[in-house]
Amino acid sequence: MSGVSLPVADSRAVRHEALRLLRADPRAVTVIVVLNCAAAALGLAAPWLVGEIVNRVTAGAEVSTVDLLAVAIVAFAVAQMLVTRFARYAAFRFGERSLASLRERFVDDTLALPVSVVERAGVGDLITRGSSDVAQVGGTLRDTVPDLFVSVVQAVFILGAVFALHPLLGLCALAGIPLMWCVTRWYLNRSRAAYLAEGEANSALADAMAATAEGARAVEVFGLQQQRIDAAERAISASYAARMRTLSLRTVFIPGTVFAHSIPVAAILVGGGTAHRAGLVSLGAVIAAGLYLWQLVDPLDHVLFWLEQLQSSGASLARIKGVAEAAADDEPAGAVPVDDRIEVKALRYAYHGAADVLHDLDLTVRPGERLAIVGPSGAGKSTLARLLAGMDTPRTGSITLGGVDVHRLAPGRALLVTQEHHVFVGTLRDNLAMAAPEAPDARLASALDAVGWTRPLPDDLDTELGDPARGDPSLDAAQAQQIALARVLLADPRTVILDETTAMLDPNAARRIERALAAVLEGRTVIAIAHRLHTAYDADRVAVLEHGRLTELGSHDELLAAKGTYAALWGSWHG
Numbered sequence: 001m002s003g004v005s006l007p008v009a010d011s012r013a014v015r016h017e018a019l020r021l022l023r024a025d026p027r028a029v030t031v032i033v034v035l036n037c038a039a040a041a042l043g044l045a046a047p048w049l050v051g052e053i054v055n056r057v058t059a060g061a062e063v064s065t066v067d068l069l070a071v072a073i074v075a076f077a078v079a080q081m082l083v084t085r086f087a088r089y090a091a092f093r094f095g096e097r098s099l100a101s102l103r104e105r106f107v108d109d110t111l112a113l114p115v116s117v118v119e120r121a122g123v124g125d126l127i128t129r130g131s132s133d134v135a136q137v138g139g140t141l142r143d144t145v146p147d148l149f150v151s152v153v154q155a156v157f158i159l160g161a162v163f164a165l166h167p168l169l170g171l172c173a174l175a176g177i178p179l180m181w182c183v184t185r186w187y188l189n190r191s192r193a194a195y196l197a198e199g200e201a202n203s204a205l206a207d208a209m210a211a212t213a214e215g216a217r218a219v220e221v222f223g224l225q226q227q228r229i230d231a232a233e234r235a236i237s238a239s240y241a242a243r244m245r246t247l248s249l250r251t252v253f254i255p256g257t258v259f260a261h262s263i264p265v266a267a268i269l270v271g272g273g274t275a276h277r278a279g280l281v282s283l284g285a286v287i288a289a290g291l292y293l294w295q296l297v298d299p300l301d302h303v304l305f306w307l308e309q310l311q312s313s314g315a316s317l318a319r320i321k322g323v324a325e326a327a328a329d330d331e332p333a334g335a336v337p338v339d340d341r342i343e344v345k346a347l348r349y350a351y352h353g354a355a356d357v358l359h360d361l362d363l364t365v366r367p368g369e370r371l372a373i374v375g376p377s378g379a380g381k382s383t384l385a386r387l388l389a390g391m392d393t394p395r396t397g398s399i400t401l402g403g404v405d406v407h408r409l410a411p412g413r414a415l416l417v418t419q420e421h422h423v424f425v426g427t428l429r430d431n432l433a434m435a436a437p438e439a440p441d442a443r444l445a446s447a448l449d450a451v452g453w454t455r456p457l458p459d460d461l462d463t464e465l466g467d468p469a470r471g472d473p474s475l476d477a478a479q480a481q482q483i484a485l486a487r488v489l490l491a492d493p494r495t496v497i498l499d500e501t502t503a504m505l506d507p508n509a510a511r512r513i514e515r516a517l518a519a520v521l522e523g524r525t526v527i528a529i530a531h532r533l534h535t536a537y538d539a540d541r542v543a544v545l546e547h548g549r550l551t552e553l554g555s556h557d558e559l560l561a562a563k564g565t566y567a568a569l570w571g572s573w574h575g
């Protein structure tokens with residue numbers, strides 16, 4: 001964790017993104033709106049028909065009339081059920097499609113992020129945004145938005161129906177709104193911060209437990225039991241206090257809204273009863289209005305419940321959109337250089353605002369040249385390699401390849417090969433073809449031959465790799481490195497930067513890989529960070545880096561003759 005978070009989008013950008021998701025499929029949204037309105041309208045029939053039954057019975061109607069109205073109630077209920085079913089289905093499909101599009105965009109935005117931004121932010125943040133935040137927004141699109149919409153439509157229709165029965169009854173129906181408004185505002189003003197604090201306290205508790213479990217040996221050896229118990233108790237107390245805070249908010253919110261629901265029913269009974277006695281409304285209308293109000297409880301509950309969900313999804317969408325903003329801040333790559341000459345001018349670099357680790361570096365590498373960079377640990381060799389590959393940008397000064405800032409080069413022009421090797425889950429073909437998607441199998445196979453690949457695999461290029469849990473053959477570090485080198489061959493970069501490519505391998509494997517490397521590097525410009533000095537011996541020139549400064553530059557023989565740092569390093573390495 002670096003502590004430098006990825007950005008979070010502001011509320012305007014979040015609103016814009018939410019509208020974009022809704023506008024992406026206007027046909028589906030129209031179908032959902034129409035079906036839900038129809039379902040809500042059909043739901044209004046039953047209370048009105050019950051009121052009609054009361055009015056007709058009071059007026060002395062026949063049993064057959066009542067039967068007919070009862071059948072109509074059932075018919076409307078069935079019709080509402082069917083329409084609701086199709087409305088839900090349409091909403092679910094829309095939600096799933098929106099979720100898929102959100103995921104795809106997130107992957108695109110993540111891949112467009114500069115490596116340095118990902119490293120600074122920490123992979124954990126990106127994973128949380130890509131998993132729980134995307135799932136939260138997806139759930140909201142699939143369930144909350146349609147349900148909220150249905151509930152709002154139902155509530156509006158129900159209130160409209162009560163007003164249609166009689167404006168006086170409509171006014172009684174609105175009697176609970178002021179209290180509900182106050183309680184909800186009070187709750188929403190406090191709940192976001194309280195739930196965020198609860199989430200943080202839970203994470204801290206999980207971290208404290210995990211640290212104790214992971215460091216169990218150290219706890220035992222150094223007798224840290226009491227210290228870990230105290231740490232756990234502090235985390236538990238903080239989590240308990242945070243939970244009590246959210247619980248106390250709910251103990252006001254839930255009873256407050258339940259009470260607010262009963263006010264209009266009481267108002268209808270008192271106001272409606274008085275109006276009926278005064279001959280202003282029929283008894284059936286009062287009963288229908290009472291039934292409507294009971295029907296109103298459910299959609300209002302949903303609206304209040306989902307409001308909170310919308311708040312936390314808004315926060316998740318802001319975090320997802322923040323990744324897109326970070327990706328958009330990066331300058332577009334794709335510039336094509338005039339040749340392969342590398343020019344480093346007055347280069348300075350510092351990590352996250354700390355002191356400079358590279359100071360005023362000037363260096364020219366000719367096309368096709370082999371340059372070795374040597375120096376003590378911490379001198380800045382790997383930092384320079386990353387800058388040369390365009391993975392980070394200089395604080396001041398410039399690095400160009402063929403006149404183009406390396407940061408803006410078209411992909412594949414200059415490649416950094418490190419000691420890290422990753423086998424992607426997929427077939428051997430997938431692992432190779434990502435460097436050259438159009439390459440036929442014969443070219444993939446010859447790239448493998450060129451890097452000295454000898455391991456027979458059960459299904460050749462179709463062999464699945466990368467997931468030992470499903471029984472994929474496991475590859476050792478050297479074989480994984482060979483796949484990485486075959487990829488370099490297939491990508492065919494004009495410039496290759498090697499950063500201690502064989503450092504993690506045993507001497508035999510290292511020799512095999514170095515032989516393979518010779519094939520890969522043929523005819524290219526090569527800048528090699530050398531920890532084994534024979535790489536420097538084979539190079540056209542050697543650059544010595546000490547404390548972030550270039551202190552020596554020349555051929556192996558010239559530097560030996562100069563009797564400086566390189567000569568001393570060679571002397572101690574050689575014997």
Ligand SMILES: Nc1ncnc2c1ncn2[C@@H]1O[C@H](COP(=O)(O)OP(=O)(O)OP(=O)(O)O)[C@@H](O)[C@H]1O
Pocket residue numbers: 351357375376377378379380381382383384
């Ligand atoms: N991610 C990072 N954040 C902060 N400082 C860093 C980071 N990576 C390297 N440094 C610092 O930058 C300086 C140069 O490190 P760098 O890894 O480039 O040296 P190096 O010559 O490659 O060393 P080695 O041979 O041990 O790999 C060191 O002081 C190191 O502590």
